[in-house]
Amino acid sequence: MAAKKLRRARLSQELCERLSRHQITTCQDFLCLSFLELMKVTGQSYYNVQKLLCEVSRACAPKMQTAYELKLRKSVNPSSAFLSTTLHSLDKVLHGGVPCGSLTEITSPPGCGKTQFCIMVSVLATLPVSMGGLDGAVIYIDTESAFSAERLIEIAAHRFPAYFDSDEKLFCMTRNIHLYRELTCGSVLKRIMSLEEEIISKKVKLIIIDSIASVVRKEFDTKLQGNLAERSNFLARGASVLKYLAEEFSIPV
Amino acid sequence: MQRDLGGLPLAPALRARLVAAGFQTAQELLDTGPCGLSKEIGISKEEALEVLQVVRQECHGDAARTAGGLGATRKCTALELLEEEQAQGFIITFCSALDNILGGGVQLTKITEICGAPGVGKTQLCMQLAVDVQIPECFGGVAGEAVFIDTEGSFMVDRVVDIATACVQHCQLIAEAHQEEDHLKALETFCLENILSHIYYFRCRDYIELLAQVYLLPDFLAEHSKVRLVVVDGIAFPFRHDFEDLSLRTRLLNGLAQQLIIIANDHKSAVVLTNQMTTRIGQSQSTLVPALGESWGHAATVRLILHWDNSQRLATLYKSPSQKESTIPYHITSHGFRDVQPPAVTQTAEDTEMNPRKRPRREEEK
Numbered sequence: 152m153a154a155k156k157l158r159r160a161r162l163s164q165e166l167c168e169r170l171s172r173h174q175i176t177t178c179q180d181f182l183c184l185s186f187l188e189l190m191k192v193t194g195q196s197y198y199n200v201q202k203l204l205c206e207v208s209r210a211c212a213p214k215m216q217t218a219y220e221l222k223l224r225k226s227v228n229p230s231s232a233f234l235s236t237t238l239h240s241l242d243k244v245l246h247g248g249v250p251c252g253s254l255t256e257i258t259s260p261p262g263c264g265k266t267q268f269c270i271m272v273s274v275l276a277t278l279p280v281s282m283g284g285l286d287g288a289v290i291y292i293d294t295e296s297a298f299s300a301e302r303l304i305e306i307a308a309h310r311f312p313a314y315f316d317s318d319e320k321l322f323c324m325t326r327n328i329h330l331y332r333e334l335t336c337g338s339v340l341k342r343i344m345s346l347e348e349e350i351i352s353k354k355v356k357l358i359i360i361d362s363i364a365s366v367v368r369k370e371f372d373t374k375l376q377g378n379l380a381e382r383s384n385f386l387a388r389g390a391s392v393l394k395y396l397a398e399e400f401s402i403p404v
Numbered sequence: 405m406q407r408d409l410g411g412l413p414l415a416p417a418l419r420a421r422l423v424a425a426g427f428q429t430a431q432e433l434l435d436t437g438p439c440g441l442s443k444e445i446g447i448s449k450e451e452a453l454e455v456l457q458v459v460r461q462e463c464h465g466d467a468a469r470t471a472g473g474l475g476a477t478r479k480c481t482a483l484e485l486l487e488e489e490q491a492q493g494f495i496i497t498f499c500s501a502l503d504n505i506l507g508g509g510v511q512l513t514k515i516t517e518i519c520g521a522p523g524v525g526k527t528q529l530c531m532q533l534a535v536d537v538q539i540p541e542c543f544g545g546v547a548g549e550a551v552f553i554d555t556e557g558s559f560m561v562d563r564v565v566d567i568a569t570a571c572v573q574h575c576q577l578i579a580e581a582h583q584e585e586d587h588l589k590a591l592e593t594f595c596l597e598n599i600l601s602h603i604y605y606f607r608c609r610d611y612i613e614l615l616a617q618v619y620l621l622p623d624f625l626a627e628h629s630k631v632r633l634v635v636v637d638g639i640a641f642p643f644r645h646d647f648e649d650l651s652l653r654t655r656l657l658n659g660l661a662q663q664l665i666i667i668a669n670d671h672k673s674a675v676v677l678t679n680q681m682t683t684r685i686g687q688s689q690s691t692l693v694p695a696l697g698e699s700w701g702h703a704a705t706v707r708l709i710l711h712w713d714n715s716q717r718l719a720t721l722y723k724s725p726s727q728k729e730s731t732i733p734y735h736i737t738s739h740g741f742r743d744v745q746p747p748a749v750t751q752t753a754e755d756t757e758m759n760p761r762k763r764p765r766r767e768e769e770k
Contacts, residue, residue, distance in 0.1 A: 179612045182619075183652060185659070190416055196458065197413030205623070208616035213607050215624075218534075218552070219600035221561045246562065253557065387644065394557050395609060 162206065166193060178211045234276060234357070234403050235283045237310075249403045254393055258364075266297045267306075269359045274307045276357040277327045282314065285402075287356025288327045290349065292342060294366045298330055329353065336370050336385055339363075343392050350400055358396065358404045363389070409433075412462055414455060421445045430459050493546040495537045495633060495674055497529065498571070499741045501732040505721045506706070512546070512632060512674045515664055517704035519679040519694040524710040524717060525736050526678040527558045530635045532741045533676060534603050535568045537633040540590035543575050548632025548673070549602040551624070553617060556638035559605065568599045570739035604628070611642035615656065618663050625671045632673045634664070640680040640695045654699055661703035677704065716744075 162170075173192050175181055182204075184192070189200050233247035242248045249255050249272065257265050273291060278284025291298060307315050307324060315321050329349075333339045339360075349355065363386075371382035397404045407430040409422055425445045427433055433441065433456065442452040494509030503509045510516050510533060520526050534552055539545025552559060572594060579587040604624075608614040614636075625631050639660075647653045668675045682695040694701065694709070701707070707723035720731040733744045 178616070182612055182615050183656065185655065194415050194417050196415045196418075199415075204619055208619040210616075211613055212616040212620050213609070213613050216605050217601045218561055218564055218603035218605055219597060221605060222565060222600055250560075253560075383644075391609070398557055398607075 162203070166203075169193065178207050181207050182211075234272070234285055236272065237275065237283065251403045252398050252401045254390070254397055254404045266295075266361055267302075269361050270298070270303050271306055271310070273328050273357065273359060274303065274310065274324065277324045278311070278314070282311070285356035287402075288329060288353045289357045289359065290346065290353075290355050291328055291330045292339065292358075292360045293330060293332050294334065294339065294360075294362060296332060297361065300325065303328070329355075334366070336366050339366055340385060340389055343389055343396075346392075346396060347399075350396065350402070355400075356402050358393070358402065360393075360404075407431075407463060412459060414458060418447070418451075418455065421447070430463055433459050434463075492672075493541075495533055495546060496539070496544065497532060497741055498536060498574075499732075499734045499743050501743050502719055502734055502741070505719075505727060505730045505732055506708075506724075507727045510633075510674050510676060511706070512672050513668050514705040515661075515668055515675045515677065515703065516706040516708065517677045517679055517694070518708045518710065519681055519722075520710035521681050521692065521712070524712060525734075525741070526710060527556075527637055528563075528736050529710075529741055530637050530676060530678060531559070531564050532567055533633060534635060535564065535571050535599060535740075537674075538594070538599050538602055539571070539575065540594055542584070542586045542590050543578060546632050547630075549604065549628060549630045550633040550635065551604045551606070551621070551628075551631055553606045553608060553614070553634070553636045554638065555608050555614060555636070555641045557607065558637065559607075561600075564600065564603070565596065566738060567740040568596055572596065572599075602630075604631070608642070611656065614639075614642055615660065618660055618667075621663075621667055622670070625667065625673070629671075631671065633676065634667065634673055635676045635678075636664075637678050638680075639677045644680065644695060654697070657696060657700055657703070661700070664703075 167176075170176070170181070170192060175184070175192065181189075186197075186200065189204070190197065193200060193203065195203065233242075233245070233250055235242050235248040236245075257268060259265055269291070273289045275283070276285045276287060276289050279286045303325065304321055307321060315324070331342055333342055343360075346355075346358065350358075367382060367386065371378045371385075393404050396402070409419060409427060409429065412419070412430060414422075422433070422445060427436075436444070438449055438452040438456055441447070441455065442449045447455075492512050494503070494506075494511060496503050496509040497506075518526050518529060530552070534550040537546055537548045537550050539547070541547045572591075575591060575594060579591055606617055608617055621634070625634075643653055643657065664675045664677075667673070679700075680695040681692045683690045684693045692711070694707070701723075704723070705725060706721070709720045709722045711718055711720070716733050717735070718731050718733050721727060721729055735742045735744050
């Protein structure tokens with residue numbers, strides 16, 4: 152939205168050309184300038200600049216929704232609001248399960264079962280909606296190389312023996328789980344950025360990143376100066392992209 | 405009439421030409437007339453007419469101001485201000501201790517900033533206020549609407565439904581106890597659907613969208629004149645990462661603060677911002693301070709810091725022009741923001757049940 156070209160913001164052609172001479176081509180550049188600078192650059196009077204500012208803002212401002220509309224949208228599709236974890240007490244505490252459309256973080260000391268939980272949730276996501284799943288693909292970004300496909304099949308077969316009665320079904324399920332092994336922060340970030348198209352093409356309904364802390368701790372030593380800022384930058388950028396994906400596609404992350 | 409050319413809102417190129425032609429005051433411009441002006445500085449007659457209209461408008465505004473009429477400069481005595489402030493309503497938070505230290509609740513026409521570590525309850529308080537601002541006047545509220553600008557994506561509609569239901573129940577209890585006519589009439593309109601439809605939600609993904617939205621807010625508020633609360637949840641989030649140019653950040657933040665102050669005053673609404681905490685590394689220890697730096701601290705009139713003390717949530721009034729600094733404990737229950745129940749009273753299941761979305765900080769007391 153911010154990188155929207157001024158041309159598409161419905162400003163006049165000559166104004167756009169004049170602004171591009173000063174290297175102002177996107178809404179972001181326009182809105183970052185102060186009033187006096189804008190007056191100088193556009194050569195317009197105060198009131199005109201105010202009107203221009205409103206127009207450009209309208210081009211990038213978000214749409215308004217009332218809380219009621221949000222609720223209606225959610226209640227229209229109640230089953231898609233949460234992914235049930237099939238652990239009843241956990242679901243009760245989480246108000247229904249892992250929420251779709253927002254980020255959920257699972258932390259614990261090593262060995263408690265985070266990766267096992269992730270594997271189980273991947274199986275659940277591939278189940279059809281009638282069984283409480285999301286009937287979709289799963290993207291699993293693994294940074295610790297802890298994902299074991301054998302364990303996946305073991306969980307599926309033991310947990311839902313009635314459903315996975317044939318090898319066919321198991322293969323189908325495993326085909327729906329896309330595993331990406333990333334070992335550096337940079338590649339994790341690149342992978343997250345490229346997810347948008349994959350989500351649409353593969354009909355992904357769940358994104359799992361296991362785990363974000365291991366890559367970050369490996370690469371950024373907080374004792375060194377400047378690393379802290381870089382690390383927070385990386386995390387914040389990753390987090391905002393993931394939030395955007397979660398909200399846009401209404402999937403749990 | 406002797407107004408200098410430099411103070412008129414003309415385009416800079418035009419102004420440069422007028423100065424080069426020797427004009428110095430607005431009166432000279434008006435005396436020349438459009439045709440003379442267009443010949444002297446080489447612009448078309450229409451442009452010259454426009455310039456004269458602008459000049460005339462400005463001078464007229466000046467004259468009106470000096471004559472003591474209602475101009476853009478708001479002049480009033482302190483007595484009028486006192487009467488205004490006393491008649492003003494507050495937005496209650498349903499936690500009476502918090503309302504007490506704030507002097508009655510969140511004040512209208514002022515900017516209140518809520519800072520705190522993640523998970524302490526800032527968004528909960530904002531959602532509570534968005535519901536509380538709609539309480540009808542006969543119950544002690546301001547009967548207004550709310551604008552919720554969300555930059556972090558932590559607005560959960562289901563939670564607002566819980567809070568709103570609890571609020572409506574509370575009002576119903578009061579109405580039953582008092583049995584007054586206007587109470588019952590107000591209750592008819594104070595229902596869940598109405599509450600939710602009067603919360604206007606904007607989701608801003610980065611700082612440009614936030615800036616654009618704040619520029620457009622005055623027009624939006626002019627259309628929806630009943631808005632009494634503007635919440636910006638997470639003013640720090642879009643500015644904290646990805647910003648290499650710190651001076652640009654300070655400039656944008658100050659501009660934002662100015663805009664919000666103007667909005668708060670013009671529309672008589674309260675502005676509530678939430679801020680994150682950052683660690684300041686001192687000589688021997690590190691302390692948590694509000695993020696965005698010292699200069700941002702001047703933007704808010706009232707500052708509230710929420711923090712933990714072992715397992716108890718506390719709220720501290722950090723900066724306020726009229727109340728003294730104090731700290732109170734509070735609770736977040738399934739109904740929203742509440743006081744801490746005194747330990748003598750047997751706690752019911754509802755009071756000890758924390759908001760299911762929060763990570764549990766202490767053992768359940770059951």
